[in-house]
Amino acid sequence: MPDYIDPHELEQKKIFLILASPGMIRQRNSDIIREISALGYHTVVITTNFPYSVLSKMYAQCSIPPGSVSFIDAVTRNSVGTAENIPGVVRYINNPANLTDMGIAVTEVLKEHSGQKVCIMYDSVSTMLIYLSSANISKFIHFVTNKLRLMDVSGVFLAVEKGLDPMLMTQLTTFVDNVVDTG
Amino acid sequence: METRDQKSCIEAGFLDNALVLIAVLDEKGRVISWNHAAETITGYSRDEVVGSANIWKHLYPDKEYRRGVTQKIADILKTKNYFENLETVIRTRSGDSHTILWNTKTILEAGMPRTIAVGMDVTTEREATLFRNSIIDNANVLIAVLDPKGTVQVWNKAAEVITGYSAGEVIGRHDIWKKIYPDTVYRRSVTQKISQVITEHNSFENIETTIHTKNGEERILSWNTRQIGTGGTLHEIAIGRDITDQRKAEEALVAYMTEMTMRLKQPVSIVSSTLLESAQLMKNGLLDKDETIMVFEGQARNAAQIEANIQEFQKAIVEKNKSIPEAYRKFLEG
Numbered sequence: 452m453p454d455y456i457d458p459h460e461l462e463q464k465k466i467f468l469i470l471a472s473p474g475m476i477r478q479r480n481s482d483i484i485r486e487i488s489a490l491g492y493h494t495v496v497i498t499t500n501f502p503y504s505v506l507s508k509m510y511a512q513c514s515i516p517p518g519s520v521s522f523i524d525a526v527t528r529n530s531v532g533t534a535e536n537i538p539g540v541v542r543y544i545n546n547p548a549n550l551t552d553m554g555i556a557v558t559e560v561l562k563e564h565s566g567q568k569v570c571i572m573y574d575s576v577s578t579m580l581i582y583l584s585s586a587n588i589s590k591f592i593h594f595v596t597n598k599l600r601l602m603d604v605s606g607v608f609l610a611v612e613k614g615l616d617p618m619l620m621t622q623l624t625t626f627v628d629n630v631v632d633t634g
Numbered sequence: 635m636e637t638r639d640q641k642s643c644i645e646a647g648f649l650d651n652a653l654v655l656i657a658v659l660d661e662k663g664r665v666i667s668w669n670h671a672a673e674t675i676t677g678y679s680r681d682e683v684v685g686s687a688n689i690w691k692h693l694y695p696d697k698e699y700r701r702g703v704t705q706k707i708a709d710i711l712k713t714k715n716y717f718e719n720l721e722t723v724i725r726t727r728s729g730d731s732h733t734i735l736w737n738t739k740t741i742l743e744a745g746m747p748r749t750i751a752v753g754m755d756v757t758t759e760r761e762a763t764l765f766r767n768s769i770i771d772n773a774n775v776l777i778a779v780l781d782p783k784g785t786v787q788v789w790n791k792a793a794e795v796i797t798g799y800s801a802g803e804v805i806g807r808h809d810i811w812k813k814i815y816p817d818t819v820y821r822r823s824v825t826q827k828i829s830q831v832i833t834e835h836n837s838f839e840n841i842e843t844t845i846h847t848k849n850g851e852e853r854i855l856s857w858n859t860r861q862i863g864t865g866g867t868l869h870e871i872a873i874g875r876d877i878t879d880q881r882k883a884e885e886a887l888v889a890y891m892t893e894m895t896m897r898l899k900q901p902v903s904i905v906s907s908t909l910l911e912s913a914q915l916m917k918n919g920l921l922d923k924d925e926t927i928m929v930f931e932g933q934a935r936n937a938a939q940i941e942a943n944i945q946e947f948q949k950a951i952v953e954k955n956k957s958i959p960e961a962y963r964k965f966l967e968g
Contacts, residue, residue: 473900473903473904473906473907474907474910476904476907477907477911500904500908500932501908501929501932502925502928502929502932504925504928505912505915505920505921505925505928505929508915508920508921509915509920512920526928526932527928529932529935530927530928530931530932530935531924531928575904577900577901577903577904578901578904578936580896580897580900580901581897581901581904581936581939581940581943582939584893584897585893585896585897611900611903611904614896614899614900614903615896615900616889616892616893616895616896617892618889618892618893619893619896
């Protein structure tokens with residue numbers, strides 16, 4: 452299986468933009484978490500499409516240790532209305548368009564894992580386009596990447612390949628250290 | 635041989651049939667002779683005028699203006715005994731204003747000094763000039779007229795507003811192009827482009843250039859030129875239309891369309907993939923009822939939002955750039 456993330460670059464707390472086809476993006480999500488977990492990192496997945504409960508089952512199927520992943524879930528509360536946070540496992544926000552809550556959740560989760568080997572995975576930039584303009588997405592990713600750099604944490608942003616408009620793509624490219632097109 | 639009477643008759647005939655106002659004055663400004671054109675232009679008859687200097691008070695009823703004209707004439711006569719092309723505005727008997735271009739000459743007649751004042755009624759020409767200038771000044775396009783050496787002769791108000799350089803800073807000079815195209819390489823490329831087109835066509839249409847205004851802003855102008863002949867020499871008239879806002883709006887619309895295309899295409903792919911993956915998870919018995927409902931509801935919400943985005947997009951296309959969200963417009967403007 453190919454390595455999508457260079458361990459040396461992960462060690463250097465670099466930030467990656469991973470591009471994949473729509474049909475492969477879920478597979479890439481699992482592949483990358485498995486790679487990162489094997490390197491002893493804890494992954495915080497920000498999910499805007501599948502709820503945490505479904506993703507955790509998918510990861511279990513891919514032999515990803517449950518304790519190596521926690522979630523910021525922007526889907527579940529949007530469907531069921533209420534859901535209680537499970538410390539160390541999942542933190543819910545009301546909907547994917549609420550960037551303020553998402554920003555707060557990222558900050559708090561990073562504080563919880565302060566001193567550990569942590570990687571943030573944002574799944575995905577493409578789903579966010581349903582609810583937000585590229586201008587707002589760009590601002591939010593700028594905020595998150597700044598936060599990651601300040602807290603010396605690496606990050607992975609997933610997006611569907613060949614669909615981002617050149618302006619957004621150019622901006623994302625300037626925020627991250629590496630763009631990996633996985634096909 | 636012509637007798638003195640015959641000569642006098644001929645002179646009187648010339649005087650009366652001349653198409654310009656002619657007045658002969660004595661040394662005290664009293665009118666000795668007042669021709670037919672003078673009567674026609676001013677409305678005052680020879681009988682009313684000859685023998686006194688009062689006509690000037692009638693022609694210049696405003697004391698201040700009359701004093702100004704008198705002073706101007708006195709100043710001229712300090713250095714020479716005639717004046718040329720002195721322009722004044724007279725009030726006729728009927729109350730109309732006429733612009734008169736005066737020329738004078740002083741002669742001696744039987745040892746007595748006589749001033750011959752010739753006044754040409756240039757009211758129509760001046761009104762036409764004012765009208766032309768008014769059109770040029772009120773046009774909302776930059777108008778510059780250049781002489782064969784490239785010296786700027788006309789620089790209208792729109793030119794001042796668009797570039798920030800006043801007519802006083804530009805007229806009579808030819809360095810405005812260095813100011814509005816400060817980058818040497820760009821200026822050279824513009825010059826080459828213009829020279830090439832002019833060589834082929836003597837004029838150019840719709841050439842776009844980016845100028846730097848006095849306060850450092852960039853504006854996009856679409857230029858048209860024509861050669862105009864005045865007094866045997868060819869002048870160049872350059873008309874520049876400021877299309878900056880139009881270009882920005884077009885760019886914003888294209889960017890918005892690109893953005894919206896991305897915001898429709900990508901999410902539809904995502905929804906489709908998610909439903910296929912969910913179907914696979916259900917086949918494998920990995921989704922319970924609540925999770926299935928949650929996934930389907932989530933995708934239904936996504937689809938509803940995509941539909942709303944399509945409607946916003948349609949509206950923007952119909953209303954063109956008016957519907958581009960302000961936030962996105964500001965974002966595009968950097």
